[in-house]
Amino acid sequence: MALKAGVQADYANSMAAAMEKAFMEEWPKAMNDQPLPQSNDQMRLLFIAIAQGVVRHLVDHPEAIAVTISHNNLHTHNASVDVISTGTLY
Numbered sequence: 001m002a003l004k005a006g007v008q009a010d011y012a013n014s015m016a017a018a019m020e021k022a023f024m025e026e027w028p029k030a031m032n033d034q035p036l037p038q039s040n041d042q043m044r045l046l047f048i049a050i051a052q053g054v055v056r057h058l059v060d061h062p063e064a065i066a067v068t069i070s071h072n073n074l075h076t077h078n079a080s081v082d083v084i085s086t087g088t089l090y
Contacts, residue, residue: 003058005051011044015051020044 006014020039027036037043058065 003055005055006048008041008044008048011048014048015054016044016047019047019051023047 004010004014006016011017020043024036024039027034
């Protein structure tokens with residue numbers, strides 16, 4: 001699966017959309033059940049910018065990704081992940 005940071009014109013199923021969903025899910029817990037904020041262009045811009053920054057960082061610094069594979073809570077393997085840019089990821 002390719003990393004899809006998201007852009008305003010292609011927001012669905014993106015990292016930015018996942019961030020917005022997580023934000024909305026955490027809001028009631030962190031904000032003492034205050035009403036959810038309305039999703040708007042400024043909020044989406046913030047999530048898009050953060051997601052694009054994360055993807056750019058991972059493409060520019062693939063060594064930043066470390067994976068540990070565990071089975072039944074036992075550490076079994078260390079692995080690395082190659083991040084290859086095959087075009088625009090965002």
